[in-house]
Amino acid sequence: MRSRPALGSPLQILLLACSFALAGYAGVRLFAGDWRAVALWLVGAALLHDLVLLPLYAVADRAVVRALGAAGRRERTLYVRVPAALSGLLLLVWFPLITGMADRPYRSATGLSADGFLARWLLISAVLFAGSALLLALRGLRLRRATKRRRPVVH
Amino acid sequence: MRDDDPRLPSSPGFWRSPLRGPWFTSVLGIVLLVGITLLFVTGLVSYAAYNPDLARVNDQTPDKGILGFYLFAWPTNPYWLYRVTQGLHVTLGITLIPVLLAKLWSVVPRLFALPPARSLAHALERISLLLLVGGGLFEFTTGVLNVQLDYVFPGSFYPLHFYGAWVFFAAFLAHAALKLPTAVRSLRRRREERGEPVSRAPEPGELVSPRPLPPTVSRRGALWFVGGASLLLLVTTAGQSIGGVLRRTALLAPHGGADPGGGPNGFQINKTAAYAGIDATETGEEAWRLVVTGRTGTVRLSRAELLRLPLHSSALPIACVEGWSTEDQWWRGVRLRDLAALVGYDGDPPDLFVESLQRRGAFRRAALRANQVADPRSLLALYVNGEALSPDHGRPARIIVPAAPGVLNTKWVARLTFGEL
Numbered sequence: 001m002r003s004r005p006a007l008g009s010p011l012q013i014l015l016l017a018c019s020f021a022l023a024g025y026a027g028v029r030l031f032a033g034d035w036r037a038v039a040l041w042l043v044g045a046a047l048l049h050d051l052v053l054l055p056l057y058a059v060a061d062r063a064v065v066r067a068l069g070a071a072g073r074r075e076r077t078l079y080v081r082v083p084a085a086l087s088g089l090l091l092l093v094w095f096p097l098i099t100g101m102a103d104r105p106y107r108s109a110t111g112l113s114a115d116g117f118l119a120r121w122l123l124i125s126a127v128l129f130a131g132s133a134l135l136l137a138l139r140g141l142r143l144r145r146a147t148k149r150r151r152p153v154v155h
Numbered sequence: 156m157r158d159d160d161p162r163l164p165s166s167p168g169f170w171r172s173p174l175r176g177p178w179f180t181s182v183l184g185i186v187l188l189v190g191i192t193l194l195f196v197t198g199l200v201s202y203a204a205y206n207p208d209l210a211r212v213n214d215q216t217p218d219k220g221i222l223g224f225y226l227f228a229w230p231t232n233p234y235w236l237y238r239v240t241q242g243l244h245v246t247l248g249i250t251l252i253p254v255l256l257a258k259l260w261s262v263v264p265r266l267f268a269l270p271p272a273r274s275l276a277h278a279l280e281r282i283s284l285l286l287l288v289g290g291g292l293f294e295f296t297t298g299v300l301n302v303q304l305d306y307v308f309p310g311s312f313y314p315l316h317f318y319g320a321w322v323f324f325a326a327f328l329a330h331a332a333l334k335l336p337t338a339v340r341s342l343r344r345r346r347e348e349r350g351e352p353v354s355r356a357p358e359p360g361e362l363v364s365p366r367p368l369p370p371t372v373s374r375r376g377a378l379w380f381v382g383g384a385s386l387l388l389l390v391t392t393a394g395q396s397i398g399g400v401l402r403r404t405a406l407l408a409p410h411g412g413a414d415p416g417g418g419p420n421g422f423q424i425n426k427t428a429a430y431a432g433i434d435a436t437e438t439g440e441e442a443w444r445l446v447v448t449g450r451t452g453t454v455r456l457s458r459a460e461l462l463r464l465p466l467h468s469s470a471l472p473i474a475c476v477e478g479w480s481t482e483d484q485w486w487r488g489v490r491l492r493d494l495a496a497l498v499g500y501d502g503d504p505p506d507l508f509v510e511s512l513q514r515r516g517a518f519r520r521a522a523l524r525a526n527q528v529a530d531p532r533s534l535l536a537l538y539v540n541g542e543a544l545s546p547d548h549g550r551p552a553r554i555i556v557p558a559a560p561g562v563l564n565t566k567w568v569a570r571l572t573f574g575e576l
Contacts, residue, residue: 005352006256006273006274007274007276008273008274008276008277009274009276010273010276011279012276012279012280012333013276013279014332015274015329015332016279016280016283016557017279018278019283019325019326019328019329020282020283020325022284023290023321023322023325023326024319025220025221025222025321026318026319026322026325026526027318027322028217028221029216029218029220029314030315030316030318030319030321030322031316032218033309033310033311033314034309034310037309038310039308039309040299040309040317041293041296041308042289042290042293042319043285043289045288045289045292045293045296046285046288046289046292049259049292050259050263050266050288054259054260054263054387058260065371067261067366074369074371074456075371077371077372078371081361081371082380085384086381086383086384086387089252089253089256089387090387090388090391090407091385091389092252093249093299093388093407094350094407095304096300096303096304096305097303097407097409097513098407099533101305102229102303102305103302105304105305105306106303106409108413108427108429109304109426109427109430110304110410110412110423110424110425110426110427111415111424111427112409112410112415112424112426112548114414117407118414120406120412121407124391124406124407134471135434138309141309145419148312152345
């Protein structure tokens with residue numbers, strides 16, 4: 001026999017009703033203009049994040065782990081993941097300036113040149129990857145030294 | 156059972172990361188609880204700083220209703236007040252982005268969980284989560300785009316960001332009330348155990364993957380990474396609000412890096428004269444007249460006549476709603492209360508309605524409250540740092556008021572009307 005759908009916690013229902021009342025009061029005003037576009041942005045932001053951005057970076061990350069794992073270098077994952085994620089994060093936040101999307105309003109409003117942003121982002125990314133490579137090289141060096149020092153003991 | 160097919164995201168087995176778990180989510184949640192509350196409060200403060208209840212021209216959201224319940228007369232002390240609150244709002248918002256993304260990542264299996272609703276309360280909670288996630292991302296996105304002058308969002312920034320904040324915060328409050336006990340419990344349990352929760356047996360519904368991949372990083376390490384990402388955004392942004400040599404460290408921030416020019420007028424510009432549509436012939440010595448109206452009628456003053464009035468100096472910053480600001484600049488000009496005295500308000504300066512020559516811009520007309528007009532540091536400035544104002548900084552004359560948001564420091568002033576608004 002199929003049971004009736006449960007009600008759940010009455011306190012939770014009450015709390016959420018209060019929340020919806022406030023959100024509704026503000027929402028009516030938020031949607032007062034071009035409500036279709038605003039709704040698209042509100043829902044679209046959630047969908048774009050949950051169904052596009054997150055799967056994309058999760059799949060990319062798993063591909064890196066798998067590729068390094070296949071090469072027997074799984075422990076090196078972080079040396080790729082960290083600089084790539086940081087560089088991607090900076091691009092995500094500052095893409096209008098980096099890609100020059102907002103070039104014209106930026107230039108005419110602030111009197112500043114928007115040319116430097118792409119170069120600076122590339123340089124920061126280069127520094128992040130180079131720093132990561134340096135750490136990896138240092139780690140390799142330390143490991144090799146440690147094994148060398150251990151060798152006489154084996155004799 | 157179909158729900159357990161690990162090829163489907165609705166199955167807990169689909170999610171393989173060994174990092175997910177109540178402790179990881181709880182730490183991020185607590186950080187966001189504090190951070191977003193601070194963002195909301197500084198946002199409301201910024202809204203009040205515009206004095207929207209003073210005059211229609213200051214009010215971008217005339218339908219606010221009870222949402223403006225807390226409004227108060229914006230003070231002029233301390234003079235750096237808006238510089239700090241708004242620098243904090245924007246810089247903190249940008250710094251919290253990695254935490255927000257990590258938090259959303261940590262709970263994403265919940266999005267696909269089946270059945271869609273176990274009860275009415277659960278169904279309502281999931282609808283509320285759409286407002287929470289959609290509203291939160293909407294707020295962060297509009298904010299981040301606005302500071303980069305990328306006005307692609309559907310409408311004016313002020314109402315979208317203000318009403319959007321209330322929609323988001325309504326869902327945020329409910330979420331915090333529902334989840335805080337769980338978060339505190341899982342943090343407390345972790346402290347008692349002092350062990351790596353990775354080794355604990357999976358608990359259903361607690362986000363822990365039932366078939367985790369071998370870890371490449373510990374949960375603690377992942378949190379350090381999120382913190383490091385926040386730190387990277389902080390150090391490449393904060394300099395645009397702090398100024399000085401640190402401005403150079405704000406490598407990707409819109410008002411970081413180099414100043415637009417050298418010399419006394421070389422500091423950061425919000426809107427250039429060209430952008431505002433200022434015609435150089437209107438601001439010249441011959442053409443420009445300041446029209447001051449008050450109780451006793453109207454006075455028209457040329458620049459030379461203004462310079463014969465008592466001149467005063469004050470060191471004040473420009474602090475923009477976009478979060479950037481300048482260090483204190485040395486402004487020199489006529490006190491607003493002295494101009495009020497010229498038109499019959501001697502000793503009792505009233506509110507002031509300021510009109511600019513600019514063709515464009517939501518704040519080409521703005522209102523200042525009596526307490527702002529009365530402050531002895533409030534000037535109609537003609538000089539900055541010992542030189543006449545440059546066209547981009549408002550030649551021939553601009554308003555400068557302590558602690559007021561940048562746009563209320565009207566440039567290219569043409570007309571001042573003193574009296575009740």
